[in-house]
Amino acid sequence: MTELSQSNTASRSLAAERARKVKAGLRRRHMTEKIFRGLGIAAIVAALGFVALLFTDVLSKGIPAFTQANLHLEVAYDPAIIKLTPAPVREVGQSDAGFEQANLKWRSSLVLLNWNKVLEVAMRKSAPADYDIDTRQLLTIPETNARHILRERYVEDPGLLGKTISIDLVASANVDNWVKGNIDRDLPDAQQQLGADARALTDFFAENGTLTKDFATGIFTNVDSRAAPASAGLAGAFMGSVYMMLVVIILAVPIGVASAIYLEEFAKKSRLTDIIEVNINNLAAVPSIVFGLLGAAVFINFFHLPISAPLVGGMVLTLMTLPTIIIATRAALQSVSPALRQAALGLGASRTQMVFHHVLPVTFPSILTATIIGVAQALGETAPLLLIGMNAFVASVPASPLDQATALPVQIFLWNGNENRNFFEARTSAAIMVLLGLMILLNAIAIFLRTRLERRA
Amino acid sequence: MNSLVVVGLLLVIMGLAYQSGWSRSRNLATPNGIRVHSRPQYHGTLVALWAIIPMLLILALWAYFGGDVIRAFTLAQLPADVAAQTGQDLQATLQRINALASGFGVAGDVQPYEQAAGEALRQFQFTTFLVVIAAAAGTGILALLYARSKITPRLRARNNVEFIIGLLLLACSGIAILTTVGIVASLVTEALRFFTFVNPLDFFFGTVWNPVFSSTEGGAQGQYGLLPLLAGTLMVSLIATLVAVPVGLMTAIYLSQYAPRKLRAIIKPIIEILAGIPTIVYGFFALVTVGPFLASAGDIIGLDIKAASALTAGLVMGIMIIPFISSLSDDILNQVPSSMRDGSYGLGATQSETIRRVLLPAALPGIVGAFLLAISRAIGETMIVVLAAGNSPVLRGTPLEPVSTITISIVNQLTGDTDFAGPQSLVAFALGLTLFVMTLILNVVALYIVRRFREQYE
Amino acid sequence: MDVMAGKVKMTQTTVESAMNPTDAPDRSIRIQAQDVKVHYGAKEALHGVSIEIPDRAVTSFIGPSGCGKSTFLRCINRMNDTIEGARVEGLIKLDGEDIYDPSLDVVELRARIGMVFQKPNPFPKSIYENVAYGPKIHGIATSRTDLDEIVVSSLRRAGLFEEVKDRLNEPGTGLSGGQQQRLCIARAMAVGPEVILMDEPCSALDPIATAIIEELIDELRANYTIVIVTHSMQQAARVSQKTAFFHLGNLIEEGVTEDIFTNPINKQTQDYIMGRIG
Incomplete structure (x- = not known):
């Protein structure tokens, strides 16, 4: 009994000693x-800060690009300047090719006319009377393609001859920069992009309403242009991206879902399926540029598919997105409860019937979401497309997936490399906004569809 | 027009076949109450498959060989002296004749022989088309009849159809394998061709990268030393990892251990937005905003930082892989059983002690795997470095100067060039192979580690 | 709910009158709980539990699963703090000190009240490191020899030392289930707690390992206040001196173990002991 109480007091004092030690360390701990x-909070703030910084940066740079300086001119189609035979009419017995040649000849004579003169007259009319500016400087105010626009108007409607109509023209990139204040107005003449007279005239136009800043519809409706940067738009790149996404959807979705179904539902665990599985996981982590090399070597060089074509781009992106879709679909299939499978099999359904009639419909929302996210990923991919020639300069909207085209992210890359930095920084940011907007839209659709479908299921 | 006819024909025969298979098996069932093994749909599908496959085969053969046949025919129609032309001229003549045959016509005077050849070609194209169509339709119908005649109550149509579906599914999953085979084969063959120009030792251990694009045959071919590019790649990836690992890991720890559920539900998707932004956007951000900012910040503290440098690219790439590390680490931390945490709390450990001394050691293998995957992603990243690393393939020790990377050089050497004749473009494949092997090793190791980790706690 | 609360109150008065102080062995009270309620989100899991836990004895909580016995146990060392949405009301005192007092440091509290869990949960570290973990984080050991001594004595007291003395550097996860659980007990004792809470410590173990642990608990009683949650009535009868019966979030009856098993007052306790519920 005494021994016990001794050990008790001993352990009590030991406990007190320990408690003291614990207390001593508490503050530090x-x-x-x-x-x-x-x-941890700092890390999160940093990560969120990066998101915020990135978006505000792109937005602040890109939003000004959605307005653009436009000139509103009264253009007179003066017969004294426009001297031209009437357009050719198709003769009896003339072949398609023959007619086309005649047409071509007429058009080249049309091009040779002095359209700049027409433009110049119209501009001087809006300027103060007897304003002293030489023609070359005067013509730096509208975009270089202004004369083409005047000409095309005439081709559309030859009846304009002798009439005066009002036409809206895009001002040149330098004028745009000047009006938006992107250029330091106090810089000496030698460093200014516009001549002194042209600057003064621009300011005058801005005051008298000949020049206004309007919403830049050209960004959406025009194709890329090197000669006339102010009229460069995304229409071509957008269609290129649309074609590629179509190819990806048509190829990647069925193949991806089918492989996932095979691997998850049919394949017996064997060496082969093991290899396929490891292989797919690794493919998902292969750098995208390697897929570009594959495309260049196999699709272009070996199968001689057309270079710069959205079809090839779409095929490369398909191979790239396949692993994503397969992995996501398998995860969705795995999450289907075994009870559903057993119920179907128990009723005498074959394995195929079980998968296609019962399992697949249940997983449809997840598969759809995975697919859209995969497609969104493919939409933003740039590097592999550079290697299959999709960075070519294409000044038309591709009419089919076999035509030359570029893609939205590649267009961003190309614009970013343009020498007219001042102007194209904004254009590039605007293009980025369009691309990000599309991706956000796709993701929003994915989320919307998933919630809709899951609620119904 | 022609393709419309073909598709229409295929559809019609498919429909016919399905219908006949369906009705025949239906009729089997009705008269004397025999049990038919499969339902009529399966019989219909089976007959349709029987009919369609030989048709597709014939059409595929024609698609493949048709062009050559037509070309041979056209050549045979031409006068000997014209047919003896070579290259461009012959090509132009053939195009003119094609244009004539299609009815579009050609500009300028038409030679009589051209007219004749065009006419003959038109006839020939028409007849061959008819023959092919007829052959396809005929075989299709024969196959249909054969398959139809095989329909008996005991025919296991469903099993047969399912077998074919299974084959199709297998073929689809084979594409993943084919992709890998394609990657390896194309990289290896083109890289080997490159090594016929340049000694592999000079490539792998060369310290000078100077691929001269020279028009003079066999003359200066430049130097293809990998080391400057490898050093640049590793430097940028290292900087990226140094940025992303602390931020990503701490983010994951905070979100999985500290943050209340509601906060986590908001912050996690926002950070994952970073993962969805296209890399070209990061590249632009690096080039236009981060680079100039770093350069002026360097000015203030007296450091000469170039706007386009390893630091700029690495920093932005680090931002890009933050969500990658944070969501993988988050998953892995969540997989550590909560009994570990309870055990530690029960002993009086604070939350951070529990995390640092119990959770992280327990999750270490998985987190290392996540780091490796992130590094592999950084090594293979292209657009950020193309825009912001400055492309200066010189061996340097400082991250403040421009560098070049493997991916930059691939883009530079191959862009717009598809005639892989010289080492200038072939080197891209040797670089690609190096990149592929590096990332593959990292991925295999990482995936293995992560898999082992998961099994440990399952 | 009102009916329920009334029932509890009534039960308690009967328990108090039943526990004649002269009959019960004289033991100082270590832990006092008054009207403890636990909410998980909107759901109340424990509806007001009041109990006193004696020093240097084993108190067991029994009851069917989901009855709140583990929930209550986790209130005693504030483990419920770690569960999001859990809220504890009422008063729990350790040696007269309110453990939910905001000025009280939960770290210090848990150093005084050790816990052993249902499933053995050794850390993925060596056996040595497992035991040394507590002393290390609390800064109890001042030197390496000090630490060695604590580890060895804790393992000894947990009756594990002889079995593992040659492999202290091997991972703790490599031990058998019973050994792992004893390792967890040693780990808890290394911090030098005064109270040890055990949450169904034998539920994952085979009968032989269970017997060894029960023997250990009996030995430890001389120096520790032990609270054990168990779903096995036999175990409660074997190891504990005091027993409390929980049902549907209420403390139905408590008392000297022998009394509870041989002469339960409450009908529900009777039913449970007879095997009619649970």
């Missing part, structure tokens, strides 16, 4: 805890 937690 709680400090460490606070620091650690603070680090």
Whole structure:
């Protein structure tokens, strides 16, 4: 009994000693805890800060590009300047090719006319009377393709001859920069892009309403242009991207879903399926540029598919997105409860019937979401497309997936490399906004569809 | 027009076949109450498959060989002296004749022989088309009849159809394998061709990268030393990892251990937005905003930082892989059983002690795997470095100067060039092979580690 | 709900009158709980539990699963703090000190009240590191020899030392289930707690390992206050001196173990002991 009480007091004092030690360390430990937690918050703030910085940066640079300086001119189609035979009419017995040649000849004579003169007259009419500016400087105010626009108007409607109509023209990139204040107005003449007279005239136009800043519809409706940067638009790149996404959807979705079904539902665990599985996981992590090399070597060089074509781009992106879709679909299939499978099999359904009639419909929302996210990923991919020639300059909207085209992200890359940095920084940001907008839209659709479908299921 | 006819024909025969199979098996069932093994749909599908496959085969053969046949025919129609032309001229003549045959016509005077050949070609194209169509339709119908005659109550049509579906599914999953085979085969063959120009030792251990694009045959071919590019790649990836690992890991820890559920539900998707932004956007951000910012910040503290440098690219790439590390680490931290955490709390550990001394060691293998995957992604990343690393393939020790990477050089050497004749473009494949092997090793190791980790706690 | 609360109150008065102080062995009270309620989100899991836990004895909580016995146990060392949405009301005192007092440091509290869990949960570290973990984080050991001594004595007291002395550097996860659980007990004792909470410590173990642990609990009783949650009535009868019966979030009856098993007052306790519920 005494021994026990002795050991009791001993253990009591030991406990007190320990308690003292624990207490001694508490302050330091709680400090460490606070620091650690603070680090966690700092990391999150940093990550969120990056998101915010990136978006505000792109937005602040891109939003000004959605307005653009436009000139509103009264253009007179003066017969004294426009001297031209009437357009050719198809003669009896003339072949398609023959007619086309005649047409071509007429058009080249049309091109040779002095359309700049027409433009110049119209511009001087809006300027103060007897404003002293030489023609070359005057013509730096509208975009270089202004004369083509005047000409095309005439081709559309030859009846304009002798009439005066009002036409809206895009002002040149330099004028746009000047009006938006992107250029330091106090810079000496030698460093200015516009001549002194042209600057003064621009300011005058802005005051008298000949020049206004309007919403830049050209960004959406025009194709890329090197000669006339202010009229460069995304229409061509957009269609290129649309074709590629179509190819990806047509190829990647059925193949991806089919492989996932095979691997998850039919394949017996064997060496082969093991290899396929490891292989797919690795493919998902292969750098995208390697897929570009594959495309260049196999599709272009070996099968001689057309270079710069959205079809090939879509095929390369398909191979790239396949693993994503397969992995996501398998995950969706795995999450279907075994009870459903057993119920179907128990009723005498074959394995195929079970999968296609019961399992697949249940997983449809997840598969759809995975697919859209995969497609969105493919939409933003740039590197592999550079290797299959989709960075070519294409000044038309591709009419089919076999025509030369570029894609939205590649267009961003190309614009970013343009020498007219001042102007194209904004254009590029605008293009980025369009691309990000599309991706956000796709993701929003995915989320919307998933919630809709899951609620119904 | 022609393709419409073909598709229409295929559809019609498919429909016919399905219908006949369906009705025949239906009729089997009705008279004397025999049990038919499969339902009529399956019989219909089976007959349709029987009919369609030989038709597709014939059409595929024609698609493949048709062009050559037509070309041979056209050549045979031409006078000997014209047919003896070579290259461009012959091509132009053939195009003119094609244009004549299609009825579009050609500009300028038409030679009589051209007119005749065009006429003959038109006739020939028409007849061959009819013959092919007829052959396809005929075989299709024969196959249909054969398959139809095989329909008996005991025919296991459903099993047969399912077998074919199974084959199709297998073929689809084979595409993943084919892709890998294609990657390896194309990289290896083209890289080997490159090594016939340049000694592999000079490539792998060369310290100078200077691929001269020279028009003079066999003359200066430039130097293809991998090391400057490899050093640049590793430097940028290292910087990226140094940025992303602390931020990503701490984010994951905070979100999975500290943040209340509601906060987590908001913040996690926002950070994952970073993963969905196209890399070209990061590249632009690096080039236009981060680079100039770093350069002026360097000015203030007296450091000469170039706007386009390893630091700029690495920093932005680090931002890009933050969500990658954070969501993988988050998953892995969540997989550590909560009994570990309870055990530690029960002993009086604070939250951070529990995380640092129990959770992280327990999750270490998985987190290392996540890091490796992130590094592999950084090594293979292209657009950020193309825009912001400056493309200066020189061995340097400082991250403040421009560098070049493997991916930059691939883009530079191959862009717009598809005639893989010289080492200038072939080197892209040797670089690609190097890149592929590096990332593959990292991925295999990482995936293995992660898999082992998951099994440990399952 | 009102009916329920009334029932509890009534039960408690009967328990108090039943526990004649002269009959019960004189033991100082270590832990006092008054009207403890636990909410998980909107759901109340524990509807007001009041109990006193004696020093240097084994108190067992029994009851069918989901009855709140583990929930209550986790209130005693504030483990419920770690569960999001859990809220504890009422008063729990350790040696007269309110453990939910905001000024009280939960770290210090848990150093005084150790816990052993249902499933053995050794850390993925060596056996040595497992036991040394507590002393290390609390800064109890001042030197390496100090630490060695704590580890060895804790393992000894947990009756594990002889079995593992040659492989202290091997991972703790490599031990058998019973050994793992004893390792967890050693780990808890290394911090030098005064109270040890055990949440169904033998439920994952085979009968032989269970017997060894029960023997260990009996030995430890001389120096520790032990609270054990168990779903096995036999175990409660074997190891504990005091027993409390929980049902549907209420403390139905508590008392000297022998009394509870041989002469239960409450009908529900009777039913449970007879095997009619649970």
